[in-house]
Amino acid sequence: VMVTSRMNKIFDIDENNFLVRVQPGVIVSDIHRRVEEKGLFYPPDPASSSVCTIGGNVGECAGGPRAVKYGVTRDYVLGLRAVLPSGEVIQTGVSTAKGVAGYDLTRLIVGSEGTLAVVTEITLKLLPKPEMIKTMAVFFDSMQKAAKTIAGIMKEATIPRCVEYLDESCLDLVKDTLSFGLPKDIKAMLILELDGNVSSVEKDADKIKRLCYSHDALDVLVAKDQTQAQKLWDARKALSPVLYKIAKNKINEDIVVPIDKIPDMVHVIQEIQKTSGLKVVSFGHAGDGNIHCNIMYNKADEDELERAEKAVDKLFNSTLDLGGTITGEHGVGMTKLKYLEREIGATQIELMKGIKKVFDPQNILNPDKIFH
Incomplete structure (x- = not known):
């Protein structure tokens, strides 16, 4: 096992070019905190952000609640410094908004689950910090109603930065940690979060609130302050x-x-x-x-x-x-290995094995992961 937890430096935050350069052992929430102090924003926010490292996020292409609006880790990795199994050091990607010189090795390594190279430095794209954030909890007496509301929100309203759902079993587990009582007969809860400038957030929140009631929501609670909003997210992140x-x-x-x-x-x-x-x-x-x-x-x-x-x-x-995929952000590893061919087919697996062999001919990096 190779541990990179001591490689935990945030080298620099470039406020002019909206970049941050970090080592793989940096805790993701530390990146959030440091860049937000400078009025910037790093969107990917896995539930484990208080303990997970950016190197792990790169290895799995982690997402989190904000992915619905902002995308996942690969959308923010501009460049990498990485060590190949041969010992050679490569620098992939760019420090600019655009760059298409050669194959995109950066995106190939992001999500490769440690099978191609050892990442030692990461350049991340940042965004301006949103002016306002509004968090809402929406309650339903059936999971089906909640599910249909989600599709309605995405189609008819605006795109929130987060749309999370908890089923009845989840609510039974976390209800004591919430700062409010749950309505009677509740079977599902949505956590919605909007961000942007003040006027657009207020307008979109009203629009979503009306839409939720039109889909038979029992109640819509708008967090009155950051403390109440944080209670909602603490409950969600405590679920696992x-x-x-x-x-x-x-x-x-x-x-x-x-x-x-x-x-x-x-x-x-x-x-x-x-x-x-x-x-x-x-x-x-x-x-x-x-x-x-x-x-x-x-x-x-x-x-x-x-x-x-x-x-x-x-x-x-x-x-x-249903036209879906067996993994959105956790990866394949060993436990999903036998299911991979059902989704992508034998021809693509052979191509991937060929890529693995070019990077790692002796099969020393995370062997027997993703495919045999």
Whole structure:
């Protein structure tokens, strides 16, 4: 295992050119804090931003809630300094807004899960810090209504910077951490966040509020201050660890489907829960169709293990049938290796193996990940 946690320097923040140059061991929330002190903004914000490193984000092409409006890590990596398995050092990309000289090795390395090179320095694009942020919680008495509202928001209103959803099981786990009481009969909650200049945010918030009520929302709560907004996000970001209150083990999959297929995917997840007899908890970045589906089970119980594995098969097959992908930001690694060919086919896998061989002929970087 190669650990880069000591490579944790933020070299410089270029306010004139909207760039920051960092080492891979820098914690992502530290980047957020440092650039925002200078009136700048780095949008990617994974749920684990307080502990995850930018190098890990580059390796997996992490996204997070803001991806619906701003995109994912690869959209902000302008250049990399990286070491090849041979020991050669390469500098990829540019420090400019545009650059198309040669193949885009930067984007090839971003999301390659540590299989092609060891990244030692990253140049990130920044944006101006938004003038205003408004956070809203929307409550529904059915998951289907929430799912249809998401599609409605993206189609008829404006594009929020975040559209997160929590199902009933999630709400049971986090309700005590919220700063407000939940409406009776609540089955789902959306967390919506808008940003921009004051007048446009206020106008868009009113538009979204009306749209949510037209989709039978039980209530729409607008956070009265940053403290209340932070409580909402703290509850959302606490979900992954508290899931273990339900069962000893979980299979956490991050499928993505087209936005208009979210209601269909919600139905599939509910069916999987019924047929498997296992608790299936779902939440995620619904604004871009990225659903984190957690199948809760006890892996020491052979029967539960078998049912969980069948549930994953059903989840992935249904995702692909709906035109989606088996992973939006967690990557393939080892656990999804057997499913990859179902999505991309044997020909593309052979091309990828060829690329891996050019970079790493001795197969010393993260061997047996993504494909054999």
